[in-house]
Amino acid sequence: MQGPEDGRSARKRKAIMEAATELFLCKGYPGTSMDEIAATAAVSKQTVYKQFADKETLFGAIIANASVKVGPFVEVVDALRDTENLDRDLAALARHYIATVIQPRGLQLRRLLIAEAGRFPEVAADYYERAPERTIAALAACFEHLAARGLLTLDDPLLAARHFAWLILAVPMDHAMFYARDDIRPLAELERLADEGARVFLAAYARR
Known part of the structure; x- marks a missing residue:
């Protein structure tokens, strides 16, 4: 059973992936920074790195989710x-x-x-x-x-x-x-x- 903290973490992860997707599509992968992703997702940069080790991992997660x-x-x-x-x-x-x-x-x-x-x-x-x-x-x-x-x-x-x-x-x-x-x-x-x-x-x- 998912607890409140798990639910918040899942929502943050979703927000990060959605923000990163929009930025990657708009600015391209090289032109997007983790700082921009954090700001667009309205989370801290630390939260982004807690969910995804790096930008490469985040990109891979977005593509895997699409499949x-x-x-x-x-x-x-x-x-x-x-x-x-x-x-x-x-x-x-x-x-x-x-x-x-x-x-x-x-x-x-x-x-x-x-x-x-x-x-x-x-x-x-x-x-x-x-x-x-x-x-x-x-x-x-x-x-x-x-x-x-x-x-x-x-x-x-x-x-x-x-x-x-x-x-x-x-x-x-x-x-x-x-x-x-x-x-x-x-x-x-x-x-x-x-x-x-x-x-x-x-x-x-x-x-x-």
Whole structure:
């Protein structure tokens, strides 16, 4: 059971991570100091160092926290295994996928991580395994199951998963990586891209 002190510590940790995230996104990692993070979080510098040994550790914690958000989507992917209407449910999954990934804050963090990958290769690699690759693995396992049910025809589930992912995400992701204004495309356009991506995937892989 969490006591009052534990609760205060958790709130301070959250405030520090939120403040650091905003500053890293606004000023970049090199341009942000622990003093600024403490001031923005309204805590002492000593409190920041009590929670995080250094700025590098804090950055890693922020990226690791972002990867946790993949979990709910993986559950949605797993639910597709029991579909009774693959055309409908795959399109719904595609829409959920694009809406989950193409979000301003997530895209900002992705750009930040890519910019700092040379400084933090292990953090970047860990995020890649925990987020994009975990999603691909879940899709591959699902598609393999659907093939066993006779709904898909495929020899390489992992390659099929990568095809699906990039049919859905390539256009908006490529655009987002080069436009820092985060002018996310309208929902109707994202849904059209998702629907068409799912349709093309099924044209290639569905057993008819």
